[in-house]
Amino acid sequence: MLWNPGGGDEGLFEFLCTLKRLPTPHGEVFRYRSPNTDLLGILLERASGRRIADLMRDKLWTPLGTTGEIAITVDREGTSRASAGISLTPRDLARIGEMMRNGGMANGRRVVSASWVEDTLTTGSHEAWQRSDFAPLFPKGRYRNKWYQTGEGSFCGIGIHGQWLFVDPQNELVVVRMSCQPDPVMEALDYDNIAFMKALAKLV
Template sequence: MSSAFEANYGFRRSDVRLGNWRDAPWNVWAFRHVSELIPTARIAASAGLVEEALVNAEGLTRETLFIDGVKTIMADILAKTSTDAMVVMKSGRIVADFHAANFDLETRHILFSASKSVTAIMAGILQGDGAIDVEQVVAHYVPELESSAYADARIRDLFDMQISLDFEETYLDPRGDFARYRRAGLLEPSVAGDTPDTLLAFLSSLRRGANEHGNGPFRYASPNSDVLGLVIERASGQRFADFVTTRLWQPLGAKRDAYVTVDAAGSARTGGGICMTPRDLARVGEMMRLGGIANGRRILSQDWVADTVNNGSAEAWAQSKSVEWLPNGRYRSKWYQTGEASKAFFALGIHGQWLYVDPTAEMVIAKFSSQPVPVSNDMKRLNLALFDALASIV
């Protein structure tokens, strides 16, 4: 006789392991239950907050959309992009909650690299406090990185992925530095005869690439955002999860606890380990849409938000491979800009995690997915087309 778990997911809980949790079909469950696989630290919501009732998305999912000139319905696009949940906000109000099977208002999902955008917000808060100088070098805050590639890199270089680093983000390579990076974050099982580094030890071992920091093409590298997490901890004097709790999560009015994965030393995986509900992710986007304000309270400086959503080097982007899927894009402080008339900007994570903000349409979309392939330019383009179509009907 199959268990209720097996009936819901089509496999047994015991089938999901650290070695396969990002692979289909196991990722559908694993992305919603990361804390059962990897150590985490709690990001606490305020006690006693009550979540509003679910807003039925059935009518919206039946809407006819034209994606690249092809007539379709939204439900088909959600299925094609392996959507686990999607929340749509319009003018500050939740207008639709889409949940796949076995997903509810309490379910927390991993953001993967959309975590970087949240991490940047925390650094922006510290910049507003005067505790971080973006022109200062990394080793000023984290002296343990004095002998690494990061020693003389500026905080601004971390923000904008302008670090010269001998490192390749090869998601499907089971060997090499990227696999070692994952093991340091306890995201993969250890290899026989190998003792995983801590994140700090791994970051300390990275060497500079051929170029100088701060110029050349946009160079995406997740370790840069984990370095920024260490800077945040040193500058704030708090563990990352505690700092997020007091300066973002509770002032934001988040309704559910979030959490972040940690390594063996307790360092947060700020480059990709944050997990939260889709509604709370949407609330982060709404705070950015409003220029750093939530619940009538300023959380982040308006100047920092304006710089993040309006600046960034179009030249650096045009010189990168990312121009293939976002031709007019830019990247600033770990947020992407579409470069389109809508002035839309977004956070993005592998396997289809999105926080999309369209200021012109006053729309925010939080979307979690379990796409089988970590990175697909076709899926990115399809999701962006979906969001653009939604802006005209919500």
């Protein structure tokens, strides 16, 4: 999306159409791929006839009661980058975690369905996870609906360069970590982050 020097000048959709299918059957091995989320955003826009920014404002930000400015990156054609480039304050990001901790409720109203939250937190293939590069991060883990399950009751959203949204319902804990790590993925720091959040949960 013109973020990286020397990148192409194609739009997001044009770029997505150049990607090839992986040789292994779908669902056999968990692999996080940002283009899948970008394509999901495009599908949502085309199915609804509305921009992602407008959908998120009406379906998520307004019901959550966000208070800060929120922005999303777009390509040269105005297509929203659903997988990255969404900027909001730590407090407003925490509101998402708190809503998920409360089963999809916020400010006395339902934001997402209880069945979707339950599906997110109780399903997903543990076998596909075990075959993935992510297995050491959460040995009992699974992945579903864009959320990582630790297999120990907590769950999280993980972004590149050190962004974390960690939710531990049992200990009534929501942690937002914002960072500017120099590399997109720094595995050693991921393990430190998990250890810190587990230790923090024991203190609350």
